Amino acid sequence: MxxxxxxxxxxxxxxxxxxxxxxxxxxxxxxxxxxxxxxxxTTLLRVIAGLEPADNGRVVVHGNEMxxxxxxxxxxxxxxxxxxxFRHMTxxxxxxxxxxxxxxxxxxxxSEIKKRVLELLKLVRLEGMSSRYPSQLSxxxxxxxxxxxxxxxxxxMLLLDEPFGALxxxxxxxxxxWLRRLHDELHITSVFxxxxxxxxxxxxxxxxxxxxxxxxxxxKPEEVYHDPSNPFVYHFLGNVNLFHCRVEDxxxxxxxxxxxxxxxxxxxxxxxxxxxxPHLFEIEKSASGNQSFRGTIKYLNPAGPIVKIEIISQWxxxxxxxxxxxxxxxxxxxxxxxxxxxxKEIKFFTDDYxx
Amino acid sequence: MGGAISLKSQSRNRAASSSVTEPPxxxxxxxxxxxxxxxxxxxxxxxxxxxxxxxxxVAVYFQSISEPIALSAIRLTxxxxxxxxxxxxxxxxxASWAIAKFDFFGKKLLITLIDLPxxxxxxxxxxxxxxxxxxxxxxxxxxxxHDIKIIFAVPGIVLATIFVTFPFxxxxxxxxxxxxxxxxxxxxxxxxxxxxxxxxxxxxxNIKWGLLYGVxxxxxxxxxxxxxxxxxxxxxxxxxxxxxxxxxxxxxEYRFTASFAVASLLMLLALVTLIVKHLIEWKTSRESxxxxxx
Amino acid sequence: MRFKEHSVIPGFGLxxxxxxxxxxLIVLIPLSLLFFKATxxxxxxxxxxxTSARVLAxxxxxxxxxxVSALVNAVFGLLVAWVLVRYDFAGKKFIxxxxxxxxxxxxxxxxxxxxxxxxxxxxVGKILGAWGIKAAFTPxxxxxxxxxxxxxxxxxxxxxxxQDFEKEIEEAAFSLGxxxxxxxxxxxxxxxxxxxxxxxxxxxxxxxxEYGSVVFIAGNMPMKTEIAPLLIMTKLEQYDYAGATAIAVxxxxxxxxxxxxxxxxxxxxxxxxxx
Numbered sequence: 004m005x006x007x008x009x010x011x012x013x014x015x016x017x018x019x020x021x022x023x024x025x026x027x028x029x030x031x032x033x034x035x036x037x038x039x040x041x042x043x044x045t046t047l048l049r050v051i052a053g054l055e056p057a058d059n060g061r062v063v064v065h066g067n068e069m070x071x072x073x074x075x076x077x078x079x080x081x082x083x084x085x086x087x088x089f090r091h092m093t094x095x096x097x098x099x100x101x102x103x104x105x106x107x108x109x110x111x112x113x114s115e116i117k118k119r120v121l122e123l124l125k126l127v128r129l130e131g132m133s134s135r136y137p138s139q140l141s142x143x144x145x146x147x148x149x150x151x152x153x154x155x156x157x158x159x160m161l162l163l164d165e166p167f168g169a170l171x172x173x174x175x176x177x178x179x180x181w182l183r184r185l186h187d188e189l190h191i192t193s194v195f196x197x198x199x200x201x202x203x204x205x206x207x208x209x210x211x212x213x214x215x216x217x218x219x220x221x222x223k224p225e226e227v228y229h230d231p232s233n234p235f236v237y238h239f240l241g242n243v244n245l246f247h248c249r250v251e252d253x254x255x256x257x258x259x260x261x262x263x264x265x266x267x268x269x270x271x272x273x274x275x276x277x278x279x280x281p282h283l284f285e286i287e288k289s290a291s292g293n294q295s296f297r298g299t300i301k302y303l304n305p306a307g308p309i310v311k312i313e314i315i316s317q318w319x320x321x322x323x324x325x326x327x328x329x330x331x332x333x334x335x336x337x338x339x340x341x342x343x344x345x346x347k348e349i350k351f352f353t354d355d356y357x358x
Numbered sequence: 359m360g361g362a363i364s365l366k367s368q369s370r371n372r373a374a375s376s377s378v379t380e381p382p383x384x385x386x387x388x389x390x391x392x393x394x395x396x397x398x399x400x401x402x403x404x405x406x407x408x409x410x411x412x413x414x415x416v417a418v419y420f421q422s423i424s425e426p427i428a429l430s431a432i433r434l435t436x437x438x439x440x441x442x443x444x445x446x447x448x449x450x451x452x453a454s455w456a457i458a459k460f461d462f463f464g465k466k467l468l469i470t471l472i473d474l475p476x477x478x479x480x481x482x483x484x485x486x487x488x489x490x491x492x493x494x495x496x497x498x499x500x501x502x503x504h505d506i507k508i509i510f511a512v513p514g515i516v517l518a519t520i521f522v523t524f525p526f527x528x529x530x531x532x533x534x535x536x537x538x539x540x541x542x543x544x545x546x547x548x549x550x551x552x553x554x555x556x557x558x559x560x561x562x563x564n565i566k567w568g569l570l571y572g573v574x575x576x577x578x579x580x581x582x583x584x585x586x587x588x589x590x591x592x593x594x595x596x597x598x599x600x601x602x603x604x605x606x607x608x609x610x611e612y613r614f615t616a617s618f619a620v621a622s623l624l625m626l627l628a629l630v631t632l633i634v635k636h637l638i639e640w641k642t643s644r645e646s647x648x649x650x651x652x
Numbered sequence: 653m654r655f656k657e658h659s660v661i662p663g664f665g666l667x668x669x670x671x672x673x674x675x676x677l678i679v680l681i682p683l684s685l686l687f688f689k690a691t692x693x694x695x696x697x698x699x700x701x702x703t704s705a706r707v708l709a710x711x712x713x714x715x716x717x718x719x720v721s722a723l724v725n726a727v728f729g730l731l732v733a734w735v736l737v738r739y740d741f742a743g744k745k746f747i748x749x750x751x752x753x754x755x756x757x758x759x760x761x762x763x764x765x766x767x768x769x770x771x772x773x774x775x776v777g778k779i780l781g782a783w784g785i786k787a788a789f790t791p792x793x794x795x796x797x798x799x800x801x802x803x804x805x806x807x808x809x810x811x812x813x814x815q816d817f818e819k820e821i822e823e824a825a826f827s828l829g830x831x832x833x834x835x836x837x838x839x840x841x842x843x844x845x846x847x848x849x850x851x852x853x854x855x856x857x858x859x860x861x862e863y864g865s866v867v868f869i870a871g872n873m874p875m876k877t878e879i880a881p882l883l884i885m886t887k888l889e890q891y892d893y894a895g896a897t898a899i900a901v902x903x904x905x906x907x908x909x910x911x912x913x914x915x916x917x918x919x920x921x922x923x924x925x926x927x
Contacts, residue, residue: 054823075829087824091842101828104838149824156828380832385739392735393747395728399800400750402775403757403765410768449674452667460664462656471675474683476854477907479861480759481881482900485888486682489689494893496685521678543661553662575756582758585863589885602760602864609764609868618768621761628756636749 004065004159004192005030006051011060013046020046022216023060030065031190033183035197035207039239043216044196045164051194052079052162064159080153080191084165086145088137094148095120095133101156123151126185143174154189163195167202175199179206200240204228212236234352237278244322246277255351258318260296265351278350281325282309285345286334295343298322303338305331312336314344407625410618422608422619430596431604431620434512435581438600442519442580447573450527455557458535459543469532472525484518484589491517510592515600518586523579530572531565538564567638578631582624690901693894701898706874707883711902714880717791718859721798726852728799729806730844736807737814755804759864766797767868789871794879797865802855809851813844846918853914857907 006028013021020043028034036044049055051062053074062069069077089097098120102111111119124130127147137145146166153161166182167175183206186193197203203210204224212219212227212235220232231237246257254261255275262277287295298314301321310331312324324344336342379385412419422428453472457465475483489495491508501508508514542564546556562569584602591598599607601624608617656664690698701707735741736748754762770777770787780787787793817840825835863881870877878886880903887896 052827054827074826075831079827081824081827083820083824085818085820087818087820089821089825089839100825100830100838104825104828104830104834152824152828379738384832388731389735389739389741392728392732396732396747396750398776399803400753402769403753403762403800406765406768406775407761449671452670452674455663456667456671459661460656460659460668462664462668468671468675471679474679477857477861477904477911478683479863479881479884479900479903481863481884482686482861482903485884485896485900486686488888489685489893489897490682492893494891517678521682524674524678540659540661547660547662556661557663578756578758582761584758584760584763585881588863589888602758605760605764606868614768617764621764624758624761628753628758628761631756632749632752635752636745 006160006192006194007061007063008047008051009061009063011047011050011057011062013043013050013055013057019216021050021057024213024216024218025060026211026218026221028192028194030192033186033193033195033206033208035195035203035210036213037197037200037203037210037239038213038219039198041215042213044198044213047213048162048164048194048196051160052081053077054081078156078159080156080158080161082146082149082153082161082163082166084168086137086142086149086169088145088148088152090137093134093136094124094129094140097137097148098123098152098155100152119155120151123155126154127151141174142170143178146170146178150185154191158191161191161193163193165196165198167199168197175202182206204240212239214239231350234276234278237350237352242281242323242325244279244281246279246320248275248277249273250275258296258316260294262294262346262349276352278352279346279348281311281323283346283348284322284324284326285347286312286324286326286330286336287343287345288334290343291345295345297341297343300336300338300340300342303336314342404625404629407618407622410614411622413618414615418615419619419622422613422616423623427596427599428604428616428620431599431601432623434515434599435601437512438516438519439577439580441516442523443573443577445520446524446576446580447527447569449524450531450569450572450576453528454531454535455561457532459540472528472532475522475525480522480583480585481589483521484586487514487517487521487590509590510594510598512598514590515587515598518590519580519583522583522586523576526576526579527569527572530568530575534565534568535561567642571635571638574631574634578627581627686897686900686904689893689897693898697894698898698901701895702902706878707880707895707899709875710878710880710883711899711906713791713794713878714860714903715906717795717798717879718856718862721795721802721859722852722856724795724799725802725806725855726848729803729851729855730810730848732803733807733810733814737811751807752804754801759801759862760868762797762800762865763868766793766800766865770796770869788869789873789877791877793869793871794866794877797869798859798862801862801865802859805855805858806848806851809854810844810847813847817843849914849918853911857911860903860907 008027009025011021011024012019022043024043024047036047038044046055050057051069053069053072057070060070064077089100092100099116102116102119105111121130121133124133127150129144129147129151132140132144132148137148140148150166167178170178179202182195195206204227207224209221210224210227211221214235220227220236222230227236228240231240237243248255248257248262250256250264250273253264255264255277256262257277264275290297297317300312301315302313304311305328308328309325310328312326314322314324316322322344380388423432453468457468488509491497491501491514493502493509495509508517542560543556546560551559581600582602583600584606587600588603588606591600591603593599593603593607595607601620605617605621605624608614608620693701732751736744736751767788768774770780770793772778772781772786772788774788777787785792787796821839822835825839830838861881863879863885866879867882870879870882872878872882874883880899884896884899887893887899
């Protein structure tokens with residue numbers, strides 16, 4: 004069941020949540036809508052579900068026009084951030100709900116419903132919990148019930164709104180992996196919304212990065228991380244050091260250190276921004292080549308597999324660097340040391356032209 | 359179990375999005391049905407009071423409310439309220455402080471006791487004082503010997519009114535103070551304030567609107583109490599008739615216009631109470647809106 | 653087990669002391685006296701006083717019409733609360749304010765107003781008369797008066813629960829294919845049922861003891877439209893303290909039992925709250 008979103012716009016009063024958004028989800032794909040609050044990702048999900056009508060544009064699922072169709076006819080499985088389980092019903096009754104409320108002509112008989120519900124509970128590894136109430140379950144268990152409930156109606160697509168947002172960090176990690184495995188097994192076209200970058204990059208087949216109602220970039224996780232198309236995506240997807248540099252004779256200068264401009268940058272640009280991720284620096288005790296610059300270590304945090312270091316550069320900027328713990332031990336770094344850092348990979352963006 | 363209608367707490371509009379609510383026809387039908395029900399039960403009474411009170415013209419209206427026995431009824435009602443409300447205010451403050459700021463054994467029982475007047479018929483509320491202080495009551499002979507009149511006199515009316523209205527202030531303040539928690543008071547104490555300072559400077563400003571509403575409600579009920587007062591008052595005109603009792607007397611004498619004229623004063627009191635309640639709700643929702651991260 | 657948990661906040665002794673003294677003087681002593689007096693009667697006299705035909709009729713009437721009015725208020729109170737919480741319409745604020753009127757209005761005023769309205773020549777009494785329904789001076793009139801005073805209890809108890817009802821739960825039910833009626837009966841109603849019961853119980857309790865609003869419209873005919881509180885009043889005027897006390901005790905005991913039953917039922921339905 005492929006999903007096509009075509010030029011969708013949505014306003015709430017004066018606020019435009021979605022500005023002419025278009026993209027496609029292929030059948031069986033697991034896509035993440037990633038972005039900060041207010042980016043429109045949840046609104047877009049709700050438009051796809053039919054919870055909100057779009058002001059303009061169309062939603063097409065598997066070739067069928069969904070725009071204007073009631074939610075009941077869309078066969079959407081929706082999972083909410085706070086589970087939205089029916090408090091006064093047992094786990095079994097919750098999962099069976101979608102089947103029980105079908106019109107008589109369509110309704111499977113009681114034994115059939117029972118069979119399906121138990122199957123689903125087994126799938127989400129909650130067999131034996133059928134007669135518990137939501138208040139007796141943990142957060143992670145509740146979300147699994149919500150998922151089973153959504154899957155019970157055999158939806159054409161699965162939509163999840165920050166499904167793990169309300170859970171503890173380690174439960175989140177566990178359920179993330181589990182969702183990925185579930186999807187690999189079932190292959191239902193799925194779209195999920197998150198503001199957690201790690202989650203999107205870990206789980207999704209493709210990531211749609213959104214900001215202020217527009218799509219900034221769509222691509223596989225590696226693409227959007229290593230090949231961001233604009234500063235926003237770069238910033239949002241991870242830590243970054245930003246250097247404003249002047250451009251002279253086809254070279255960009257960070258301090259006094261020249262860097263060759265890549266071929267596809269306009270040669271007459273006056274200034275440029277250079278982005279370097281913290282883990283893409285090499286720390287050395289002495290300068291190697293003319294692309295190193297000098298700095299003093301101001302702060303070190305070696306508590307973890309990656310050591311976070313704050314270095315004040317020779318011209319006074321603060322630079323965040325991350326190196327593996329092994330390297331830290333090898334170099335025997337201390338606070339106050341003078342070191343040389345050399346970028347291994349840089350991203351250029353000029354002010355008027357993004358690459 | 360309680361009976362007080364309390365101020366609405368501030369929760370944001372939870373109306374479901376447009377795709378998830380009833381079709382317009384059903385909505386309109388339900389609104390219409392509700393309005394008809396409310397019209398019959400709520401609006402008509404107000405209209406009746408107005409039309410009946412002014413039925414014989416404005417002059418008769420003013421005459422009805424300014425004749426001597428009416429004036430003495432107004433005076434008595436005001437006196438009773440002036441004694442009852444401050445006493446119940448003190449009780450409300452004390453009880454809510456004890457209940458909201460401390461954890462102790464028997465708290466639930468205490469709260470139930472405070473709710474008691476709501477479950478007791480007003481007539482029974484008056485009855486118990488007659489049993490205590492009436493001519494054949496426990497203290498009856500002793501009171502007669504000392505020529506102290508409680509039943510069929512103002513003290514009895516005050517007592518019965520206190521019984522019926524003392525929960526109002528407490529029931530407004532207890533949930534309010536419980537919701538606000540003890541942190542600010544704890545902070546004040548740690549900073550060196552004593553109990554009174556903490557109460558006046560920290561607690562009081564936070565509960566002022568709930569307090570005001572509780573007082574207004576207590577007052578409305580105190581001035582309007584009928585059943586309990588009816589039992590203890592003896593209906594002695596000019597002496598032990600409150601406004602509501604006066605309304606009854608006029609009505610039973612078939613002086614309908616006068617009865618409604620006096621009733622209109624009480625109706626006015628009720629409407630003012632409602633208006634004040636909504637002003638307070640509006641004010642508190644504005645205040646919380648401005649301080650929330652909206 | 654400690655009586656009071658430790659706290660840095662002062663004033664417990666003072667406030668608790670004042671509260672207890674106040675309560676004892678105003679409530680506990682007088683009320684226990686009531687029960688004392690009743691037991692002093694001796695079981696035989698008590699039983700006679702309580703089972704006389706007139707007393708039984710008044711008790712049956714009081715509890716009967718209170719139940720009917722509480723149930724009517726349950727239905728219409730829910731309707732009003734629903735409309736006020738979920739819809740927007742012209743005059744909503746005004747109606748919302750008006751719902752509290754029966755609570756703020758002195759009972760005597762309510763009494764004369766309702767009588768005037770529903771008397772045979774009153775605005776509504778005339779209309780009802782055309783349909784052959786006599787309201788004033790009948791149990792019907794009493795029920796109507798009790799509906800009036802009980803209305804705010806149900807509405808104001810159900811409103812906050814409806815307001816706090818998460819819209820996501822409704823949306824979930826919607827996404828699973830339920831229609832509006834199914835959502836209301838299977839998802840929303842069970843959630844608000846405890847509050848509805850509480851409001852209903854409060855309305856009932858108030859109705860049973862109501863005096864002022866009812867005595868004018870009832871007509872107060874013994875055995876027919878004489879409510880229990882009025883009977884108590886009558887016996888007092890006849891200095892039949894014993895009789896009055898007996899009826900009062902019975903009313904209190906029945907109300908107390910009903911209250912207990914409601915609380916137990918509620919505790920039962922509450923067990924899956926607080927997710």
